[in-house]
Amino acid sequence: MTLLTDTHCHLNSPHFAGRVGDVVARAMAAGVGTLIVPAWDRASAEAALALAEAYPAIRAAVGLHPWFVTSETDTAWVAPLLTHPRVVAVGEIGLDGAIAGEDPARQERVFRAQLALARAHDLPVLLHCQRRWDRLPAILRDYPGLRGVLHAFSGSAEVLRDCLRLGLYVAFAGGVTRPNSRHARAAAAAAPADRVLLETDAHYMALEGVPAEAAEPAHLPRILAVVASLRGDDPAALAAQTDANARALGLLRG
Numbered sequence: 001m002t003l004l005t006d007t008h009c010h011l012n013s014p015h016f017a018g019r020v021g022d023v024v025a026r027a028m029a030a031g032v033g034t035l036i037v038p039a040w041d042r043a044s045a046e047a048a049l050a051l052a053e054a055y056p057a058i059r060a061a062v063g064l065h066p067w068f069v070t071s072e073t074d075t076a077w078v079a080p081l082l083t084h085p086r087v088v089a090v091g092e093i094g095l096d097g098a099i100a101g102e103d104p105a106r107q108e109r110v111f112r113a114q115l116a117l118a119r120a121h122d123l124p125v126l127l128h129c130q131r132r133w134d135r136l137p138a139i140l141r142d143y144p145g146l147r148g149v150l151h152a153f154s155g156s157a158e159v160l161r162d163c164l165r166l167g168l169y170v171a172f173a174g175g176v177t178r179p180n181s182r183h184a185r186a187a188a189a190a191a192p193a194d195r196v197l198l199e200t201d202a203h204y205m206a207l208e209g210v211p212a213e214a215a216e217p218a219h220l221p222r223i224l225a226v227v228a229s230l231r232g233d234d235p236a237a238l239a240a241q242t243d244a245n246a247r248a249l250g251l252l253r254g
């Protein structure tokens with residue numbers, strides 16, 4: 001059986017403090033063999049690296065999340081951490097138009113600085129995008145050859161088309177298990193198999209019947225099952241395909 005990869009789970013959050021070992025053990029028992037833990041700021045990046053050093057199943061991503069660009073714009077700390085052997089991506093980075101009082105130009109500057117770093121280090125990016133779908137493709141087109149994944153995908157068919165054209169992968173999270181997640185479910189059915197990834201986004205996204213605060217990587221097989229059924233795929237075949245995709249993107253190195 002193919003071991004699954006949870007391409008986005010925040011085990012570095014204080015929410016999981018003192019119980020990461022149990023969460024990892026439950027993930028492994030559920031068939032989830034690799035956990036990618038993205039940062040949102042410097043302290044969370046260092047926490048992700050510490051977890052990646054402590055647990056063979058964990059890999060880290062390092063970057064400054066748009067939510068934190070309001071209080072922090074310095075990204076000079078990012079580059080030195082990217083050479084760590086357990087870092088597999090720059091993330092979580094991106095654009096968010098839903099933050100009150102945010103300066104879009106500043107957010108874009110910080111995003112671009114990190115896209116350049118990803119390219120210089122030949123690392124994929126873990127992308128967050130909310131209410132800036134209009135800007136994302138235009139910015140990414142300035143970084144040809146950049147590899148990446150749009151995390152917790154819930155965009156329209158048009159956004160999906162843009163992402164695919166840019167060569168991005170799309171990762172489906174717990175939202176896809178909820179019957180009212182129209183865009184996410186339509187995209188999960190339509191995305192080409194060789195661009196699909198899976199994630200829980202724990203502990204920020206509920207699954208049908210599981211509140212966000214209870215979500216953890218062990219729930220990933222439920223997301224696999226729903227995505228497979230939406231696509232009419234055999235779950236084992238989809239598991240093998242997502243594993244190949246995670247490898248092709250470079251998320252399983254280190």
Ligand SMILES: [Zn+2]
Pocket residue numbers: 008010038092201
């Ligand atoms: Zn995240």
